[in-house]
Amino acid sequence: MSRNAKINTLLLLLVAALAVIPLALGLGDHKEEPFAGADGEAETAITEIDPDYEPWFSPLYEPPSGEIESALFALQAALGAGVLAYYFGLRRGRRQGEARARGRAVTQDADAEDADAEARTGADGGRD
Amino acid sequence: MHIAEGFLPPAHAVAWGVASAPFVVHGARSLIRDVREHPESTLLLGASGAFTFVLSALKLPSVTGSCSHPTGTGLGAILFRPPVMAVLGTITLLFQALLLAHGGLTTLGANVFSMAIVGPWAGYAVYRLLRRYDVPLMGAVFCGAFVADLSTYCVTSVQLALAFPDPGSGFLGALGKFGSIFAVTQIPLAVSEGLLTVLVMRLLVQSSKGELTRLGVLVTSAAGGKQAESAEAVTR
Incomplete structure (x- = not known):
């Protein structure tokens, strides 16, 4: 493998490691729903801050x-x-x-x- | 992760839309001009948009125990300057809002402002600054992509904190809350985005020297020689 290819592979491995480490260490275990989307968590936070808030528009199309x-x-x-x-x-x-x-x-x-x-x-x- | 459909009060939604619109219009103009003057760069433009498409579809786990996705806007901002990314980012956001119910039409303005405007400009600014101080290309590319990614989600946190200030601790309290959800989650993802952007830039340096030189990312050997000479003169 050329030096270039080695560096490129190393970059990909680093990215893979960054994605796998949180899973391997079980960093989502303390949550009710581990590794849920941050946008969903933000929605929860919004309803915590303002329990009366109702989304006033819903997506035109939602995957079923x-x-x-x-x-x-x-x-x-x-x-x-x-x-x-x-x-x-x-x-x-x-x-x-x-x-x-x-x-x-x-x-x-x-x-x-x-x-x-x-x-x-x-x-x-x-x-x- | 973008602000979900309907989760910004109408006044905020409209205000962010109004703030974003001129950037997108200006971006569309400069995109059309770029393509007209340099038809040969259309392909690389497409590739930059494609990079944003791929990266913003990759929901990755993070140290906070939740998932988010990178933005991929740093690469295009470095190559083609930020206005062009206002358009490419908006296209990506529209795709996700219309087909994936991810983000939304009412929050499009706010999401465009964070991902397609602030992110690319912040990343580009960091990249240019580092290049001016002779930081090696790949180091500057990494930092630029990292900042483009992270700043996007800092803006998202600010947008939500402005719309939903905490009843007790106010704007700052809410900023802390949304920041811990979006910005902290994003840190390792921004590192990933930096690494992937460096990877693509390395491939571009191998495959598209001419194009990168025209775009000013690579300096020609003559100009590089001059720079080296002046650097020598300074050290002397």
């Missing part, structure tokens, strides 16, 4: 179940990941194509130079 909701979240992540992957794939392909074209150009240039040199020596030879 937790499963559908997580499917839509996965869709969101997949869309984003797809575009990112397309970008990096395209760049990589372009770079490889350019490198190949350059390689070809160099050999062609070399051929052309050889031909030039031959022509020149030929001409010189003619003059001599």
